[in-house]
Amino acid sequence: MQINVPQMAESVVRSERRGVAKAITLLESTRPDHRVLADELLTALLPHTGKSFRLGLSGVPGVGKSTFIESLGIYLIRQGLKVAVLAIDPSSSLSGGSILGDKTRMERLSMEQDAYIRPSPSSCNLGGVAEKTREAMLVCEAAGYDVVIIETVGVGQSETAVANMTDMFVVLQLPNAGDDLQAIKKGVMEMADLVVINKADIDPVAATRAQAQITSSLRLFAMHGNPEHGAHDAASQKAQWQPKVLQISALQGSGVDNFWNTVQEYRQINADNGHIAQRRQDQSLAWMWERIDAGLKQAFRQNAGVRDSLPQFTEQVRDGKIAASTAARQLLQAFQGQTGL
Amino acid sequence: MQINVPQMAESVVRSERRGVAKAITLLESTRPDHRVLADELLTALLPHTGKSFRLGLSGVPGVGKSTFIESLGIYLIRQGLKVAVLAIDPSSSLSGGSILGDKTRMERLSMEQDAYIRPSPSSCNLGGVAEKTREAMLVCEAAGYDVVIIETVGVGQSETAVANMTDMFVVLQLPNAGDDLQAIKKGVMEMADLVVINKADIDPVAATRAQAQITSSLRLFAMHGNPEHGAHDAASQKAQWQPKVLQISALQGSGVDNFWNTVQEYRQINADNGHIAQRRQDQSLAWMWERIDAGLKQAFRQNAGVRDSLPQFTEQVRDGKIAASTAARQLLQAFQGQTGL
Incomplete structure (x- = not known):
């Protein structure tokens, strides 16, 4: 589909059902270029x-x-x-x-x-x-x-x-x-x-x-x-x-x-x-951090060094052969490509 | 102090109070070289x-x-x-x-x-x-x-x-x-x-x-x-x-x-x-991940790109000027040094 973000935002604000449906479909898309447009759309809609x-x-x-x-x-x-x-x-x-x-x-x-x-x-x-x-x-x-x-x-x-x-x-x-x-x-x-x-x-x-x-x-x-x-x-x-x-x-x-x-x-x-206003602010910041955490964890899991050693560490921690904190430190070192000291 | 990990582990297993106290002091140390020894000590003690x-x-x-x-x-x-x-x-x-x-x-x-x-x-x-x-x-x-x-x-x-x-x-x-x-x-x-x-x-x-x-x-x-x-x-x-x-x-x-x-x-x-055994296994794995999360978040906060833009994004999210998910994505991009697409 041809996407014009300002037009789409305007259609949403005018409360056109088709505009609303299209906007949500754009937000749900997993295509990276759609994601960029979706963020633009969200930023345009936010004041409303x-x-x-x-x-x-x-x-x-x-x-x-x-x-x-x-x-x-x-x-x-x-x-x-x-x-x-x-x-x-x-x-x-x-x-x-x-x-x-x-x-x-x-x-x-x-x-x-x-x-x-x-x-x-x-x-x-x-x-x-x-x-x-x-x-x-x-x-x-x-x-x-x-x-x-x-x-x-x-x-x-x-x-x-x-x-x-x-x-x-x-x-x-x-x-x-x-x-x-x-x-x-x-x-x-x-x-x-x-x-x-x-x-x-x-x-x-x-x-x-x-x-x-x-x-x-x-x-x-x-x-x-x-x-x-x-x-x-x-x-x-x-x-x-x-x-x-x-x-x-x-x-x-x-x-x-x-x-x-x-x-x-x-x-x-x-x-x-003032609780609703406070709750919304808290929710927004918590949501930002929860998405950051999810993104960091995804990057971690996809890291080559981590991918290689994670199953083994998981098994060792589960079986009590290595302390959880030790495993975490060594996996983080693998992720950050550090050498230990 | 001069630290001999096998000796210290042995002293702990023999239940010598001084050995226990020294071991915990080593674990509490924030010095990176102590941390390496502390992990060795933990791994040695774990079977006990x-x-x-x-x-x-x-x-x-x-x-x-x-x-x-x-x-x-x-x-x-x-x-x-x-x-x-x-x-x-x-x-x-x-x-x-x-x-x-x-x-x-x-x-x-x-x-x-x-x-x-x-x-x-x-x-x-x-x-x-x-x-x-x-x-x-x-x-x-x-x-x-x-x-x-x-x-x-x-x-x-x-x-x-x-x-x-x-x-x-x-x-x-x-x-x-x-x-x-x-x-x-x-x-x-x-x-x-x-x-x-x-x-x-x-x-x-x-x-x-x-x-x-x-x-x-x-x-x-x-x-x-x-x-x-x-x-x-x-x-x-x-x-x-x-x-x-x-x-x-x-x-x-x-x-x-x-x-x-x-x-x-x-x-x-x-x-x-079997709940205690299961609970301990779950706790160990949860603990590993919670330490990994903490380490990732620390690396994130210390990243130069993130440090520069985090206060501004935080303010914009709090004031409803940018969506929390958009801010999270842009901060993650800054962390990973990516360009957007």
Whole structure:
């Protein structure tokens, strides 16, 4: 394709669907010359980004994520908002897009003019998938989408990636906490700013018990909500968000308004106390370093000296024949072509 | 000093205190020629390591860590075991060793022939401190210490480092969970294989309430205890450890036997089901990669091209003028001296 970056940027900012789709396709391209153009495009779009609300959503298959997102999306559109739905599913390159983002899945929402749904980019590693989704999010923001929903599947490391690129991270959960909590990966629930017990009508007693239990656990363990900038917060005297647990039933459409009101409350509190701005800055810098780390590690693995000796060192470390720190030092010396002293 | 590595290794294996102390001092040296000898020493000692139990212990100042470790250490020595106490306190280089490892703190234990207490190495970064402590742990193992206790302070990232180099991670906690849990850093409690409510006699009602609340939360959120190797575990049909919460009062010496019985139970279960062996292998490989990452990042930061442009890119990313991924790519190009295409 013939690519004119300023034209493409303009088309995105005018919110033309074809322009948005083409821009994201360019960002997903692996061709080095495309990558250069993609970076130019991103830099051109960046002044137009930052105005949407970035909502991360996780939950294992079967929890009713698609139905929930569809109800929410239509609810938001009825309120006059534009909604984009993106996905991170590192398994999609293997399974051909097992679960996320395909349009047939959200039939009603995908027919809406003010909705934009894009399936997960496929790539062999999470870092690559997350990078492309993060950039697609910026494109959607520049195109004036008011809410960007980024969904993921609740079983792998992709949750951390989603929590680290959104303003709010929501976990969907089934009512019977005891067993089904095992299904969501350990360490995910603690990142939630909000837990939603979906299909609460199936077993109201269990849902209420789960709500109490998760609320109490989040109070003890939650990672967000009790920010580390404690002194700053105490000084500013602003209200702080505490992670919450809601019950809803997406199938009957009940609770979506309640959900959105809670999101609005979260957004208000964290805009006022500066956490969203701070979180975005922290996320951007962390993301820069995480991509640098990934690039350095790739260069390391592709280095001839390292490639030759890495399998042997790995085996020796695994078998306890050489200390991990010794192996690391010797591999780094091989990488840097140094001689030892 | 004149260093003879085989002689030093022999002295360590014979469990001579002076040899152990000298070996750890060599490992802590920052001189490049010492580093080479230190790696030789580690490699010589490695066949003698692995037989101790590695116990990580965390808790904020005031929770009674020193008293607890002293009671435990003397209890273990009375049982005929040799005990080493190491520490990770990244703040020690700033504060001059604020809290950990000084001998005056554990007066009774430090007088025991079968106890070896070593304060935290001082260094400006956690990675360096953790590396030295990890290596000191191997020296103590080679010297025949049966239990190596690695303590840390419960307020920083050092907890993850300790959890990642030990067989079992224990968090000490005060009875009044509500407020004092705020003092321990978010994300630490979830890593605990065992939580100990110390000074339970101060407020027995609060201690029992905290015990119930933490037990229920660990069941939901704990990272260990529900290992990710789920299929393997199901197949092996072996018993699995579930994180527990104990009450004790270290001051009155009550509960140390109960604590140690619980540790023994943990050790038995996780020896039988293979988790300790697996955890050690995973830890060694993870540690190798974490040191490689640290080395790569250091080389990156010291690169002339990077040094020149990093501050500017950092500022632009923070201010939203350039996308994080674009900045990362351009910095990597500067590092690798490439031209763009």
